[in-house]
Amino acid sequence: MALPRFTLRYRHLSAWLFTLPGLLAQFFFGWFPVLFAFVVGFQRYYFVKDAEFVGAQNFREVAADPLILTAFQNTLYYALLSIGLTFAIPIFISILLMEMPRQTIRWMMVLWFIPVASTAGIAIWKYMYNPRLGLLNGMLAGLNLPTLKWLDDPQLAMFCLVLPGLILFGPGLIYIAALQSIPEELYEAAELEGAGFFRKMRVVTLPRLRPVIAMMLIFSVIGSMQVFELPFIMTGGGPGYATTTVVMHVYNLAFGAYNLGKATALAIVLFVVIMTLILIQRRFFRENLD
Amino acid sequence: MNGRIYTLAANEMGASVIRYRKDWFREAGIFNEHGEPGPRSDWTWEDFRQIAKKLTDAKKGRFGYAGQMDDLFYNQAYALDMYVPDPTGRRTWVFNDRDPDLLRSLQAVRAMANEDKSVLTSVSMGWSQWHNEFDASHAGMIWSFGPHTPRESLDAPDKFGKDKPYAQTVGMAVPPHGPGGISGLRPITNPIGFDPTLSPEQLKAAFEWCKSYFYGDVFVNRMRSAMTTAKIKGQQSSLYAELLVLPYKPKENLLDRPLETVFPRDYIDVYREIRASHAPPLPREFGLSEPPTNEFGRAVRAMYSEAITSNVDLKALITRTANLVNTNLLAFGNKQDAERLRRYMDARTAFYQRYYPRFYETVWRKKLGTVYKVP
Numbered sequence: 001m002a003l004p005r006f007t008l009r010y011r012h013l014s015a016w017l018f019t020l021p022g023l024l025a026q027f028f029f030g031w032f033p034v035l036f037a038f039v040v041g042f043q044r045y046y047f048v049k050d051a052e053f054v055g056a057q058n059f060r061e062v063a064a065d066p067l068i069l070t071a072f073q074n075t076l077y078y079a080l081l082s083i084g085l086t087f088a089i090p091i092f093i094s095i096l097l098m099e100m101p102r103q104t105i106r107w108m109m110v111l112w113f114i115p116v117a118s119t120a121g122i123a124i125w126k127y128m129y130n131p132r133l134g135l136l137n138g139m140l141a142g143l144n145l146p147t148l149k150w151l152d153d154p155q156l157a158m159f160c161l162v163l164p165g166l167i168l169f170g171p172g173l174i175y176i177a178a179l180q181s182i183p184e185e186l187y188e189a190a191e192l193e194g195a196g197f198f199r200k201m202r203v204v205t206l207p208r209l210r211p212v213i214a215m216m217l218i219f220s221v222i223g224s225m226q227v228f229e230l231p232f233i234m235t236g237g238g239p240g241y242a243t244t245t246v247v248m249h250v251y252n253l254a255f256g257a258y259n260l261g262k263a264t265a266l267a268i269v270l271f272v273v274i275m276t277l278i279l280i281q282r283r284f285f286r287e288n289l290d
Numbered sequence: 291m292n293g294r295i296y297t298l299a300a301n302e303m304g305a306s307v308i309r310y311r312k313d314w315f316r317e318a319g320i321f322n323e324h325g326e327p328g329p330r331s332d333w334t335w336e337d338f339r340q341i342a343k344k345l346t347d348a349k350k351g352r353f354g355y356a357g358q359m360d361d362l363f364y365n366q367a368y369a370l371d372m373y374v375p376d377p378t379g380r381r382t383w384v385f386n387d388r389d390p391d392l393l394r395s396l397q398a399v400r401a402m403a404n405e406d407k408s409v410l411t412s413v414s415m416g417w418s419q420w421h422n423e424f425d426a427s428h429a430g431m432i433w434s435f436g437p438h439t440p441r442e443s444l445d446a447p448d449k450f451g452k453d454k455p456y457a458q459t460v461g462m463a464v465p466p467h468g469p470g471g472i473s474g475l476r477p478i479t480n481p482i483g484f485d486p487t488l489s490p491e492q493l494k495a496a497f498e499w500c501k502s503y504f505y506g507d508v509f510v511n512r513m514r515s516a517m518t519t520a521k522i523k524g525q526q527s528s529l530y531a532e533l534l535v536l537p538y539k540p541k542e543n544l545l546d547r548p549l550e551t552v553f554p555r556d557y558i559d560v561y562r563e564i565r566a567s568h569a570p571p572l573p574r575e576f577g578l579s580e581p582p583t584n585e586f587g588r589a590v591r592a593m594y595s596e597a598i599t600s601n602v603d604l605k606a607l608i609t610r611t612a613n614l615v616n617t618n619l620l621a622f623g624n625k626q627d628a629e630r631l632r633r634y635m636d637a638r639t640a641f642y643q644r645y646y647p648r649f650y651e652t653v654w655r656k657k658l659g660t661v662y663k664v665p
Contacts, residue, residue, distance in 0.1 A: 065617065067614055067618065126414050130412060151412065151413050151414050154599055234414060235413050237588075237592070238591075239413045239592075240593075241592055242596075256584040256585035256588060
């Protein structure tokens with residue numbers, strides 16, 4: 001039975017009213033800053049007086065900045081290391097975990113999750129890397145192996161930043177949740193056809209995980225291209241500029257050099273780079289094996 | 291209070307100083323002109339380097355010096371200006387890559403960290419960590435802040451054990467002198483402002499708390515007189531109303547005792563030297579814009595940390611830093627700046643002639659026509 005027009009209108013109105021606070025919050029804290037960034041990117045922006053329109057000057061300054069290339073190289077290096085280590089390894093570990101008894105899986109998940117819950121973990125890693133007093137060099141010395149300079153070595157510093165991500169970032173939990181939702185019958189059918197562990201992984205597990213992997217890869221790319229807090233807390237971007245990433249440079253331009261226009265222009269460039277990477281990635285994952 | 295707004299000179303002893311282990315100096319046979327363990331009052335950065343080397347003992351886990359790898363020798367050491375007038379007049383300033391002392395300072399930092407191995411440092415080392423290293427007897431010298439050492443001697447006299455009274459174990463010295471005997475002291479006097487909307491009782495409580503916090507009970511009289519000096523003029527103030535919630539419980543009233551009976555000679559000497567020190571003219575006093583301090587400091591510190599941690603060619607490093615700084619931080623200037631720069635340089639010349647004649651004769655005069663050339 002069709003509802004009277006008044007009731008329908010009331011329902012629409014009340015739906016909008018209930019949604020409105022969320023929409024306003026999304027607009028002011030989500031969309032507006034993004035839209036405003038495209039304005040500031042073309043302005044000489046001051047904290048205490050009116051902004052001036054400067055056209056593409058900020059983008060020209062970004063192009064001429066001698067640190068930009070280093071910052072992008074560092075960021076891409078971090079992204080590659082980070083995605084390689086924190087993305088691929090947890091998939092494999094999750095699949096191996098699923099072969100264990102249910103009780104063990106539960107305990108392993110708890111153990112895996114504990115460090116994820118601790119943001120103080122980053123600061124702890126800083127001390128673990130201490131060349132003289134840190135745990136890692138202590139272990140190496142205990143094994144009569146040569147100690148390392150860790151964060152103080154420009155060649156090693158970026159790798160040191162990725163390592164905590166392997167433990168502190170917990171995509172493995174999401175993979176385990178996805179793995180648990182795969183129907184047992186698919187594995188049984190594969191076994192009936194004589195499939196071993198690796199064949200089951202190839203024909204059942206990975207195709208079933210594909211949508212989750214695609215989503216997590218997008219998160220990984222976005223997250224690693226925007227890395228900030230790890231180098232900010234652990235190295236301050238050093239030694240030299242060995243761990244200065246793009247977002248760190250954006251931060252330094254905005255709040256160190258007080259050049260908000262150039263900082264925003266650089267943020268827009270990064271936004272475009274990330275969007276391009278995601279579009280390429282989506283094209284790669286478009287085919288649906290299901 | 292009583293209808294007036296009061297401020298407090300937060301840093302009567304506000305200057306970076308060297309804190310050192312007197313017992314280590316005694317063991318190494320390093321004594322000052324009074325025959326006490328410590329550096330001479332006219333020590334130089336070369337003395338500093340040699341002392342750090344002497345104090346270092348790898349077997350005992352001792353380093354001569356602990357600190358942030360990018361602070362050491364940073365311009366104080368060679369009295370370097372990191373930016374100087376642009377002789378072409380295209381902009382106000384350029385990075386000071388023409389000064390041969392910059393290369394020498396980088397070479398010295400690299401040598402201390404990698405050849406002498408007398409420096410305990412790390413890219414992640416911060417203020418609290420090098421103080422902890424000092425307290426844990428891993429370092430013989432550190433940078434510290436003027437008031438902290440005397441205050442610790444009152445607050446924690448047994449920090450190094452009952453048989454090692456703090457004031458007899460920890461010494462304080464002015465930073466080593468740069469070329470031409472120029473002082474490394476840079477007094478800082480940020481006044482603390484109080485919220486004028488507070489009641490007189492609240493203001494008084496905040497005032498009392500700050501006296502205790504910044505000076506212990508000892509420096510109150512000195513600090514009151516400092517309030518009237520010109521040192522607080524023109525500085526920004528900050529609000530400390532929140533401090534009211536903290537209790538003020540002085541341990542002992544030392545107000546009426548002369549400072550000399552409370553502290554050892556080296557503390558008093560530093561205190562007197564800070565009070566007698568003079569700050570050179572600043573560009574902003576002549577209407578000249580300066581680069582953003584934080585970002586400029588970051589670029590210079592990155593240069594020093596790269597010099598320590600890599601084998602990069604130092605001349606190439608200086609050129610790269612100059613390119614970065616000139617492009618990102620010094621790309622400004624206007625037509626009036628040439629005249630302003632001239633007046634600024636004249637003021638500095640007069641300052642050095644008056645207060646540092648040896649520096650003027652041996653260093654400043656020579657560099658004035660080269661490194662500090664005004665368009």
